[in-house]
Amino acid sequence: MTNFKCKLADCQKFKRIVDALKDLVSDVNIDTSATGISLQAMDSSHVALVSLMMNQEGFDYFKCEKPATIGVSIGNLSKVLKLANPEDSITLEFDEDPSCLTIIFESSTNSKSTTFNLNLLTLESENMGIPDTEYTSEITMNSNEFTKICKELGVISDTVGITTTLDYVEFSVTGDIGSGNIKINTSTGEIDQSGNPDAKGDKADVLVELSFALKYLTMFTKAAPLANEVSLQMSKDTPLVVQFEMSGLGNLFYYLAPKITDGEETDAS
Structure with a gap:
């Protein structure tokens, strides 16, 4: 049956x-x-x-x-x-x-x-509960642009720093050949400061600044053909959330642990 x-x-x-x-x-x-x-x-x-x-x-x-x-x-x-x-x-x-x-x-x-x-396979079932998190920054950008950024910066370094403010999101790398950054203006409201919506003060104040392994972000961009836009959600000391909303079909989420000071990633679970 x-x-x-x-x-x-x-x-x-x-x-x-x-x-x-x-x-x-x-x-x-x-x-x-x-x-x-x-x-x-x-x-x-x-x-x-x-x-x-x-x-x-x-x-x-x-x-x-x-x-x-x-x-x-x-x-x-x-x-x-x-x-x-x-x-x-x-x-x-x-x-x-x-x-x-x-x-x-x-x-x-x-x-x-x-x-x-x-x-089919017989696999151990592991319950990986994802806790509700109130993210400091949410950046929405074109999926193809995100793919292009990860590909280009991956040639220079294996680690990317992502910094968000009220005005922009910046992707920065440092490698053997030098350093560089890509800054995208978000003053149109693409950053949703949901963690602190009533914040006042200098627009240049950094909301979140974390580093991530580019090889994983590049893997995530394989989902770019599924959605026109990608959402990046960030908070201090928590995994980065990369969301692709598949129109009419559902959602694909990736969670990536940030790199810590000694260059090793933390556990995403």
Whole structure:
């Protein structure tokens, strides 16, 4: 008996989500329920965490008889998705006591269908509760611009400093060849000073100043094709939150621990 079945007319959207995960995490538990599909997973170094929620309203078809958790290899899932053509739809389904995830690709003309049964994994389930945090700064910017910044600065250094004020956000690096920064004016209101909305005083006052590993930020930019804008949420001594809101489908969050003074990252959990 089929316990879970969902369909997306745009297979490429699902492929982009998997691409946004595969460099960061390998094996994950995927939770299915009446509200949608979700997962939380941490990278092997415990520096970064990813949280995905795909709402049932965003699917072309969605049925879940009862909540379930399945273990999936993201790398193997990515390989299977290469069987799909760009215009194909994708259907995912599994039975009540599943040993595999059935993946079906169908052409837009219904002239061709491809079915693959992906073997599931038995993984330990880890509850990684994400605490509610009131962030000092929230920066919203173009996803492609964020990708470009991470790529360009990554050539100079493996660490980027991010500084926010009421007027701007600054990305700065220092490497063997020199130093540099990219400053983006946010006086139009792209920074939401939600942590202290009634603050007064010098607009040049620094709200948050933290450093992060650029290799992780570059991994996060794999999600840029999923959303036109990206939100960066920051507070002192807390993980950076990088959010991509997938229109109509849900949200993809990344959490990245800041670097500390000796150059080592803290644990994101």
